[in-house]
Amino acid sequence: MFDNQLEQQRIEKANAFRELGKNPYPHALTKDTTTETFKTHYAYVCERDPQSDQSATSTIAGRIKFLRHMGKAAFAKIEDESGILQIYFSKDVLGETWFGHVKKLIEVGDIIVASGFPFVTKTGELSLHVTHLELATKAIVPLPEKFHGLQDKELRYRQRYLDMIMNGQVKDDFKLRSKVVSIIRHFFESYGFLEVETPMMHPIAGGANAKPFVTHHNALGIERYLRIAPELYLKRLVVGGFEAVFEINRNFRNEGMDHTHNPEFTMLEFYWAYHTYEDLMDLTETLFNTLLDALNLPKHLPFGEEIIDFSNSFTRIPYQEALVTIGGIDPAILKDKVAILKKLSADGFEANPKLSLGHLHAELFDAYVEAKLINPTFVTHFPLAISPLSRKSDDDPTIAERFELFIAGREIANGFNELNDPIDQYERFSGQLEAKDAGDDEAHEMDEDYVRALGYGLPPTAGQGLGIDRLVMLLANRHSIRDVILFPAMKPLRKEIQSQEEGTV
Numbered sequence: 001m002f003d004n005q006l007e008q009q010r011i012e013k014a015n016a017f018r019e020l021g022k023n024p025y026p027h028a029l030t031k032d033t034t035t036e037t038f039k040t041h042y043a044y045v046c047e048r049d050p051q052s053d054q055s056a057t058s059t060i061a062g063r064i065k066f067l068r069h070m071g072k073a074a075f076a077k078i079e080d081e082s083g084i085l086q087i088y089f090s091k092d093v094l095g096e097t098w099f100g101h102v103k104k105l106i107e108v109g110d111i112i113v114a115s116g117f118p119f120v121t122k123t124g125e126l127s128l129h130v131t132h133l134e135l136a137t138k139a140i141v142p143l144p145e146k147f148h149g150l151q152d153k154e155l156r157y158r159q160r161y162l163d164m165i166m167n168g169q170v171k172d173d174f175k176l177r178s179k180v181v182s183i184i185r186h187f188f189e190s191y192g193f194l195e196v197e198t199p200m201m202h203p204i205a206g207g208a209n210a211k212p213f214v215t216h217h218n219a220l221g222i223e224r225y226l227r228i229a230p231e232l233y234l235k236r237l238v239v240g241g242f243e244a245v246f247e248i249n250r251n252f253r254n255e256g257m258d259h260t261h262n263p264e265f266t267m268l269e270f271y272w273a274y275h276t277y278e279d280l281m282d283l284t285e286t287l288f289n290t291l292l293d294a295l296n297l298p299k300h301l302p303f304g305e306e307i308i309d310f311s312n313s314f315t316r317i318p319y320q321e322a323l324v325t326i327g328g329i330d331p332a333i334l335k336d337k338v339a340i341l342k343k344l345s346a347d348g349f350e351a352n353p354k355l356s357l358g359h360l361h362a363e364l365f366d367a368y369v370e371a372k373l374i375n376p377t378f379v380t381h382f383p384l385a386i387s388p389l390s391r392k393s394d395d396d397p398t399i400a401e402r403f404e405l406f407i408a409g410r411e412i413a414n415g416f417n418e419l420n421d422p423i424d425q426y427e428r429f430s431g432q433l434e435a436k437d438a439g440d441d442e443a444h445e446m447d448e449d450y451v452r453a454l455g456y457g458l459p460p461t462a463g464q465g466l467g468i469d470r471l472v473m474l475l476a477n478r479h480s481i482r483d484v485i486l487f488p489a490m491k492p493l494r495k496e497i498q499s500q501e502e503g504t505v
Contacts, residue, residue, distance in 0.1 A: 006142050014138040020101060024138035029113045031061040036082035039126055042118035046126055052119035059115040059135060060085060060128060064108050064164065065143075074103065075127075078112065081171070087114050088121070089130035102133060109139035115379035122211075157482050158490055176295070177472045177484055181248060183294050184268060184468075187287055192242040193270060200226060200250070204445045207231035210253040213263070226252035229465065231389065232450045234271050235418060238461050239453045246270035248468065259480045260410055263489050266468040271418070273459045277401055280415040280464045283379050284405060285314050288376070295475065303408050303477055308376050314405070315377040322379050323361065324355045327368030340364060358385025358398070373406035382416075388428045390416035405466075407474060415464030422454035 002011060033041070038058055045053050062078030062085070073090035091099040091237040106112065116130040144166060156163040156170075164170050185195065203222075205212035207229030217224050230247050237245050252264050272279065292299060292310060299311040323329040333339035337353075340360045344351045344367065351363045361383050373379070380403040384392050387400035402416035419425050429446045472484040482488035 002140050007140050010140045017104055024135060029134060029136050031059045031113060033058045033060060034082040035060060035080050035085035038085055042126060045118045048119055056115055058113060061113045063111045067108050069103055086125055086127040087130050088127055089133055093131055106135055109143045110135060111137040125451050157488050160299045160486055173384045173476045174486060176476050180472055183291055187290055188270060194242055195248045196237060196245050196247055198230045198247060202227050204447045206445055206447050211255055213252050213254045228253055230269050232447060234269055235458060236453045238271050238273055239456055239458050243273035257391055257489060262481050262485055268466040270467055271461055271463040275460045275462045277417050277462045278401055280462050281403060284413060303474060304479060306408060308408060309375045314378055316378045316380060318381040319379055322369050323364055326372050329364055329368060356385045358383030362386050371409040373409055377406050378403045386431055389419055392420045410470060412470055413466040418459035418461040418463050420454060422451050425454055426451045
């Protein structure tokens with residue numbers, strides 16, 4: 001560790017500080033302003049003559065991103081969370097001995113604390129004229145070369161801390177993410193929703209069609225499942241008397257990874273008694289308008305090569321109508337499994353011939369419709385076969401009172417009127433068990449306690465889930481989910497695999 005030549009040289013410099021009686025990793029160093037506040041507060045210096053104010057003193061801390069020595073003086077750029085500021089220090093002010101040590105031992109990547117007064121350089125840049133400078137942290141690993149930066153995507157995701165140091169936009173994206181979550185939280189609180197927390201480890205995998213991660217509880221000697229979704233627990237709370245609840249937290253699905261999927265991801269789920277899925281669509285549309293306004297984003301939002309139009313009401317279209325008018329599917333084949341399978345096969349798509357008609361409709365939707373839904377679109381009236389927790393339509397028992405919201409060709413949210421008939425729910429869970437026995441690894445398990453909870457009475461309720469990661473991707477114009485998750489899942493490096501095989505980690 002830290003065994004290459006440049007790292008060894010920096011370790012030697014850290015030791016040189018110790019020989020001077022100075023700890024290269026001191027504590028109790030403080031600052032009284034940020035770089036951004038400094039530039040805002042002392043902007044008046046640019047308008048006065050002389051262009052300095054030696055009566056105004058500030059202490060700033062930051063990482064050195066640029067350093068240029070010029071004999072008896074030096075310029076540096078230091079960066080903190082708010083931005084970058086230029087500083088100037090000289091032998092005349094710091095003293096010959098200390099200036100010599102600074103010049104020899106402090107370098108790009110180190111974190112310093114500098115005090116001084118504001119002044120304007122000959123090039124017109126507001127800067128800090130340093131009167132006192134201390135090393136706060138000696139960096140042992142050099143930063144990547146300045147002009148090429150950190151370009152390797154894999155390295156950026158594996159070493160997010162370095163990515164943040166080298167790429168300022170990364171920090172901006174995650175500040176945006178934090179704001180999005182905060183706005184959502186306050187939005188639901190303003191509507192009277194109660195924020196709750198439900199278990200992360202479940203005795204039964206359920207709440208969504210997905211493969212779970214399995215863990216073992218040593219004390220109880222039983223298996224537990226990292227939650228796929230909080231849905232069944234949140235609805236238990238509605239049974240218990242909370243009429244409007246929401247949760248923002250992690251879900252875990254043991255599935256593949258791609259630009260829109262990570263095995264752990266953040267979801268908003270909320271449930272609203274005495275409301276319908278039409279109310280949820282209205283609320284979701286209001287939420288998006290609130291987000292765009294609060295974040296000062298345009299109603300015509302760029303996303304890659306597309307411009308997403310949020311200026312009009314979101315489109316609402318039934319599932320089968322979308323297959324026909326958007327997907328170009330001949331309506332004559334929608335009730336014919338053989339014809340659907342033939343259509344899919346002819347166009348190069350594979351589908352299990354054992355799938356139900358509703359599941360084959362889903363295959364058609366995925367193949368011919370989803371990617372075309374660019375502007376915000378609520379697709380409604382889903383097949384009941386792919387909606388095991390949704391209330392069935394009173395007009396058509398093959399249809400669920402359910403919608404999904406699509407934007408930029410991908411699903412953003414899923415909502416429906418909740419099934420609150422305990423007998424119907426028990427029968428559907430039983431059907432899911434048959435599907436699991438037939439090879440559907442994502443089918444729901446039987447959750448008898450949840451059915452029992454429904455037996456006590458779930459009021460008419462609508463519920464929805466919204467993917468926070470995909471939402472932030474959309475708002476930040478990022479096209480990989482890894483760009484909006486601080487520490488995304490990554491394939492192990494070869495040396496990590498070797499260490500695990502040898503039992504060293």
